Amino acid sequence: MWISHLLLVALLLGYPAALWSGLPEPPAGTGEHASSWQPDPMHEYWDPATQHQPETRLVEGVFEGEACLECHDVVTPGIVKDWRESRHAQGERPVLCPACHGADHQKLIFPTPQTCGGCHPERLAQMNEEKKYGFPSHALAMERVVDSKHFADKPKAEVMACLQCHSVGSKCDSCHTRHRFDPAEARRPEACITCHSGPPHPDDESYFSSAHGQRYLQDGKNWSWKQPLKAGNYPAPTCAYCHMRHGNHQVADKAVWKFGIREINPRTAENIIKRKRWLETCRDCHPPETAADFFQRLDAERKESWRLLYRTENILKDLRGKGQLRPSASERPAYPMDLLARLMPRERIGFFEGQASAFYNVSAIERDYFELWYFSNLSAYKGMAHQAPQWAGSFHERMKASAHAIADRAKRLGEPDRNSIDLKPVWMEGEYTRFNREKN
Amino acid sequence: MWISHLLLVALLLGYPAALWSGLPEPPAGTGEHASSWQPDPMHEYWDPATQHQPETRLVEGVFEGEACLECHDVVTPGIVKDWRESRHAQGERPVLCPACHGADHQKLIFPTPQTCGGCHPERLAQMNEEKKYGFPSHALAMERVVDSKHFADKPKAEVMACLQCHSVGSKCDSCHTRHRFDPAEARRPEACITCHSGPPHPDDESYFSSAHGQRYLQDGKNWSWKQPLKAGNYPAPTCAYCHMRHGNHQVADKAVWKFGIREINPRTAENIIKRKRWLETCRDCHPPETAADFFQRLDAERKESWRLLYRTENILKDLRGKGQLRPSASERPAYPMDLLARLMPRERIGFFEGQASAFYNVSAIERDYFELWYFSNLSAYKGMAHQAPQWAGSFHERMKASAHAIADRAKRLGEPDRNSIDLKPVWMEGEYTRFNREKN
């Protein structure tokens, strides 16, 4: 116990994290837990500003103007062709390769949003404006992932799965395919759904289950995608039409329920203003009464879901109170840097206690709740929000089945001989955890 | 017991249902269980004929001819643009807004099939003709849902999930997007799959897993959708090509296995006639032998599935006989209006005993069978029927796994100390059930 207090003192004194965290050597990660993880080679593509190292290349020299094209027309014809068809290649003063990549072939750079912002300052400013709305937002996506407690714990082989999508704010080619960078492309749902699909954010599946999505599938190919995202230009809405109306690169100022991971009050002054922004969008096609009725349904669906989620959370809290969550927080290794968890180990249950890190290092029943909350609940929400109520309905069924299974398991956990079985560390996996288990 | 008899007498005397059902006040639902449920605001969009109430609007007045467009070109440009591109806007006598919505802005109506049938009587008659084939049919879809025993029991927040699709016969814009109403649109699969996807009717997924569906995906965009649905006009079939051949809005006269929820004899005189109609459709492209062979495979697949389903049903009937289905029918609240279930409570197992209402209010093992029968079985069927046998194969695997899990659970239910665990009301959820449990 006195060791824990010593750690606290060390932290307060500002000692470098690596000294007290018990990890062998300070790796060159970024973010809050920088000392606990080492970047993977692919990381330089996902976060070029902090991780890109220029490669030594066979060809040396400084290339200006169209000089690059002489070779690259031959060695990488695909991307050159894309560029030639882009607006960057048009006009009297085209944007040539060195403008974004630099001229020295031994010190080539990967462009960042700042690079693009040189010519497109309004779009960059809009994206950065998202930061004031907090997470979830594109602008904070990378920070969010590297700062999460479970990131350092994840096997390196799986880290790419996080970084590829969370790089959305670290470079512009997540939505605008390099080297074409065509706004017409980014207006279409496909630009979004490479990331926004599957649980916990089945925006893809729920949109395409709606009448909106079906109309896009049906004749979206014939729409005039060169037109701005405003009333009368598109027969049905797409992701960008509603979430990036008029091309606004700040997508956070209409989000009421946001990701759906916590209950909110849709009737706060701020949320009423946000909802009005939605209603304005909907009325491009629908009478406002219809849209208002619809949002009431969404609120009702959310309320019903949260009733179920809280009821299930209470079951877990009850187990925690009786010491029946096993392995308990004190029986499993704390996350790196999570000093509080070391000093006062306590199982975190639900959003407000910080269960967003329940991907790993939890007991079986905690994981079950995590899946109910993070996957089924969010799928139901997106189904309703995207006007695919049959999608919402089927996830409500799944939520109920999971809630009952959790209640059943909780009952069995209270039986005299069951604790031993569930002591198995079901979700206690990952590189850091392995290290920690061996050392502690 | 004498109370039950009293109820029967009350019913026979024609007393209003609300008086004896025990519910607090008569709500304004529709259908057989009208007294047990209250419509949701959204309901007026799904069943305008019975539920739509004109809204009080800011703008008063009676508008004729093109007068509506003056405002609506500005306030709802999306739908006006759709209308302008529609056939309704063409010619010397265009179909203007008041034709469908009325002229009084304080008494606007939502058009029903009867409204559309004013100009398209043949299509309306075709749809109504479906009624003679019973359910499933588009014409009876709304009746079916509001009359089902579990409808009143469903949480309001989830009711929209049912109504949106079951409104298909209550208004024409389920398939013909308002305000374009283009037959070319309704000929394409997207018009159908907003509803016909996911279990229990994965028509979407199974069609697109077939060679037919893949060819549509590949170059359907280039087909001439203005052409009628007849031989030689389309390189591959779509939903409507086979099920609504020549544009027939009655889709019930070829259905042999229908939804697949009960076993049928494909060799009755009626079904042989129906199959011949299929073979005529198939021969637009295939020699009749191929199609006949294929239907034999479908029959074999169905037989194999029903062998498994009956075997599993028998396990449940055996448990019922031994009183091991817990909570038993007498231990759980009856559905509203289900007088028979009140007088003679009995667990319903399988289609012929009426288990179609097993969405709620059943024990865990009954629900497991319901999922096997209603989801996996129907998915296997649609996979085979839509020429995606690999889809059928994977659901056969799932059916077998479920059947074995049910057999295993049944065995454990027979063990001396297990009844208590399964008494938990796994699927006893919903608003009516909640009400009923508190009052009874």
Place this chain on the structure above:
Amino acid sequence: MWISHLLLVALLLGYPAALWSGLPEPPAGTGEHASSWQPDPMHEYWDPATQHQPETRLVEGVFEGEACLECHDVVTPGIVKDWRESRHAQGERPVLCPACHGADHQKLIFPTPQTCGGCHPERLAQMNEEKKYGFPSHALAMERVVDSKHFADKPKAEVMACLQCHSVGSKCDSCHTRHRFDPAEARRPEACITCHSGPPHPDDESYFSSAHGQRYLQDGKNWSWKQPLKAGNYPAPTCAYCHMRHGNHQVADKAVWKFGIREINPRTAENIIKRKRWLETCRDCHPPETAADFFQRLDAERKESWRLLYRTENILKDLRGKGQLRPSASERPAYPMDLLARLMPRERIGFFEGQASAFYNVSAIERDYFELWYFSNLSAYKGMAHQAPQWAGSFHERMKASAHAIADRAKRLGEPDRNSIDLKPVWMEGEYTRFNREKN
């Protein structure tokens, strides 16, 4: 036991299999287990070379030149229209119906790859060249399925699910829709994904989850599909672009991890050469460093997966050693023709012991491992290989959950009173098994 030895002698003497296998009569199957299965009528479409029987048709006669079209323009207009639009119908010497189907209407044939190879010898030779790389390959697909131990065991109603896709090497219209046979069609992903979708080979889902696939969805309709599959012709790769570059019909010479069902060493001389072929393909658009980094990630992902798979295999081997796999190999019927399994029954665990036939006839925990290995593992692999790491990530989660569930079940199997419960033959299903169980 002496009976088993007698069987061995019978086999060595070359007695026809049907005599000793215990099956009632020799059916006319093909392949290694020919004597144990009977073809289904549909089989003649999937393997015309060995199974097609000419049908007796109403119309008799020998038809040359364009004579066939006189009737077929009317009776099967769809396919005639396709042919008319094909290259076969163009030029001075069109390829008419009798060229592929024969001229005698009572002896019509279904064309095989050999038929097509008459005019396209290079493509046929390329496909046949695959055979030297072994399975998986298109050329050996039919052989593989009819030679697998579980094929004879499968209910006939489900056999179509295997044959439809495994017919890919037995006729050319799996990829080139009859009667259009347009290379432009076969260059598109839809030509491949009728078969290459769903577990165990979610090539469809993983490709369309990648940026490559999304770009295809977005504007693939506008690409010039008449162009050959080479650098600069396509803005993003498709299945065929990478796997059939330059139209090569031999798709096996780049496959490093192949199906992913066994661990391989990516650093053998042969695999280094294969990977170089990949890198050459990638550099049509990407710098070679990026692609090389990416392949390192794939290797790391595979290594992580195999670490988990081996750990789980060891749990099963441990159970086998302790006799806790129940029903044991000696308690369940051997596969037909599997003489070794009859003489020396032993549970096969993992790829190298031959568990590829674990579809049927295994205990519950063996099946669980099979699903982990064959479905989740292969889905994770394809996700990573097709640049959809978020897909890989979600299947890693599933793999971990399954591995832990298996470990948990294994623990319970070791408890004194559990064996009886798991003796239930969970995956002991199928026609042969049924026959065998009754007779033995």
